[in-house]
Amino acid sequence: MQLATWNINSLSVRLPHLLDWLAARAVDVVALQELKLTDDKFPVQALERAGYTAAWFGQKTYNGVALLVRVPGALSAVQRNIPGFPDDQARVMAATVQPAPNAAALRVIGAYVPNGQAPGSDKFAYKMRWLEALRGWVAQELARHPRLVLMGDFNITVDDDDVWDPEGLRDTIHCTREERAHLQALKDLGLYDALRLFPQPPKSFTWWDYRQLAFAKNRGMRIDHIFISDELKNRAIACCIDREMRKRTQPSDHAPVVLTLADE
């Protein structure tokens, strides 16, 4: 089975891309970020026709996340936002995913971590608080659910290998020690960076700026991640970045990351 995360930068604009991608890849579980629409605008019928059941958590203009599962799977125990962390932004949701009637259930958390704008800014402080709260919640979730996936747009590079110009971008947003320490702290809970479990081409990125032909020059960063618990690590057989959708006209600035798990 395949699980994926994709920041689609507006579900309204990118719905055709998403439907094409779902038809081509038939991924079983998808976490989407940056829907940029309110709950009433979520294209539930189009996704049902494409063969997916969804749960969503929208917001006007900004943010918004969703989880999709390919039928006959099911989503249950949906949680929106981090319990005990009041937040007026729709950035994270969890669900228990039954990928097939007789398959083992997975706990899936889809996250859109705040951008942070610049170190020292109010938005950076919010990013740090938000990640602190996320870690506390993920620790609880992991204790309850040994088969756990935490995936999404983290807006953080793990290390310099995730940055096209690590010297030029030293200590800038997405690349600071404080941000990277948060990713390490999440991993220290017992999570593994799924992409790094497998050999990857050098300069494997998930986001490229729209400007300056950044994608054509592969001037990007890896800021979208899939973290998996030890039980799922034992079933992981492949993980890759799907650059094809970034090559289309009017693309999202992010590419999907896809994890393949062995069936039990």
Next chain:
DNA sequence: ATGGCCATCGCGGATGGA
């Protein structure tokens, strides 16, 4: 080079993204 692109809101140009 104090930028370059894109989406949103809303109909000009500011804001946020990364």
